[in-house]
Amino acid sequence: MEKRKIRVIQYGLGPIGLGTTKLLLTKPDMEIVGAVEIAKEMVGKDLGEILGMKALGVHVTDNAERLFAKVQADVVVHTAGSRLKRVAGQIEEILRGGKNIVSSAEELLFATPENVEAAAKIDKLAREKGVTVLGTGVNPGFVMDALPLALTGVCQEVREVHVERVVDAGTRRYPLQRKIGAGMTPELFREKVAEKAMGHVGLRESLYLIADRLHFILDDVRETVEPVIAEKPLKTDYFELKPGDVAGIRNIGEGFRKGKKIVTLDLRMYIGAENPHDSIRIVGTPDLRLRIEGGVAGDQATAAILVNSIPSVIAAAPGLVTVKDLPAPWCHQA
């Protein structure tokens, strides 16, 4: 008897959602049984046609509640926002529909102090409905949290954790280049930072997850968002930068204990970054230094980790869980 396929609803059809959709279509033991998106130009269309492929018989709807009532599914892949404030309503609607969730929402990774209540509400609803919610991705979800924590698995003691991620944004898609402020003046960039309209979402979540798991009691947590300024003319498929323009962002999260910096998450994403890489330094017994040359490629990897996390999320006990509560995903190949 052939095993039943894993039935997936794709919720959100932005770049990450479309990437996940394409990847799901390559997995012989998974099938897409529904798609949710509010963008008017997609509603009612066939998902395959949106991707420029043959029709899949799955039509995009903006009525999630009705879809959940009508369609049996094992899991919803949710890629429709970063902030808990923005996505909590969507997550709760999916849970009321009785579906497991793998979400790319950065703030779902871990409940930082300001999100404890919203996370508790999601956790309670998930338990009532007997389903599991996981927030994951490459960052947060892997490079700056799950991977350094996995490294500490071979440590007798850990005193400090420092992670550096340098991404050459010049090789990435347009929305990302825009998001990091490429082409802005430094003044505009700083104004946007002051309005909290700038900066990678998820650094706080990674930092608090690390501190929680290692029982690091932090007495100060600091975050800074600074522009990286172009030093020479730079050109991408989308932008031409003059020296003095903003080339991208440097976002640092730091955790302190008694004045000593014991966690650093240093994220630099800018056009023209040289020697892109991810590196992790664990100060402990033993010390460890790890480097991923070139770094983990963002968009391919995000779709991958969302899809690869599906089997564990389906198998997991109910509730809002973290990437460190489940087996670390591996590439799902049937």
Next chain:
Amino acid sequence: MEKRKIRVIQYGLGPIGLGTTKLLLTKPDMEIVGAVEIAKEMVGKDLGEILGMKALGVHVTDNAERLFAKVQADVVVHTAGSRLKRVAGQIEEILRGGKNIVSSAEELLFATPENVEAAAKIDKLAREKGVTVLGTGVNPGFVMDALPLALTGVCQEVREVHVERVVDAGTRRYPLQRKIGAGMTPELFREKVAEKAMGHVGLRESLYLIADRLHFILDDVRETVEPVIAEKPLKTDYFELKPGDVAGIRNIGEGFRKGKKIVTLDLRMYIGAENPHDSIRIVGTPDLRLRIEGGVAGDQATAAILVNSIPSVIAAAPGLVTVKDLPAPWCHQA
């Protein structure tokens, strides 16, 4: 109310077992409630005294069955052998005593074709008794299997996995230097290889675990064990080597599919190894190259991963599980 401590029995008091014991004593939420060892010179002695510390009130016994009947414990840390043939009786006795097990036995990591029956027997008994058995360590258990698999979590597809581990055995303890053949003549080394008395245990297990999780159907698996020959005079705390003597071992495990090598595990442990490191190369979408400079220090790390795995093993569903069935351990600090 204070949470009850995790009660641990240490089974096996060789170098790894003593290392684990010392580490357990530093964990405020764990306590050692029993110790098993057959070496006559230890039986009856206080565990603390064996470690050169103050008495702990835990006396070493060679009667495991009686200990399990008498003492309540949450888990047994088993460090008393590599081969399933040798340890299966011990594992089964611990299971009949109703205890969870974290074991350093290399062949417990994953059931290779030749060990399927013995593993099934252990799995059945563990389920009957409602307890969990895990085989883990640094290698196998982390560097050449769990870590590369965790890296593939950000891959859409994986076509090849190649791991290289180079250890400078000159910095390691005497039994390890002996085990890798340091100081032997190449002739004696090759005789020992022919008798299967030489070679790292666990490479096959790592290889089969990787293939299983990635659904790599291998049509050929090859293992080679070769001496690394000293090219110049070398000296450790225990050995003096002349050029031409054996400095250590190179052990390679390879998995092939249609004539193409798709898995390589290349382990080199020898005195005088330059630039020790662990490196992982994933050929897939995306490609990934990871390097741990200096490598993961063997003995400290082995004790660490055994102890760090305890909480997940206690929480896990019954049966014989693998490192990829449980959350990847992190440094347990209370």
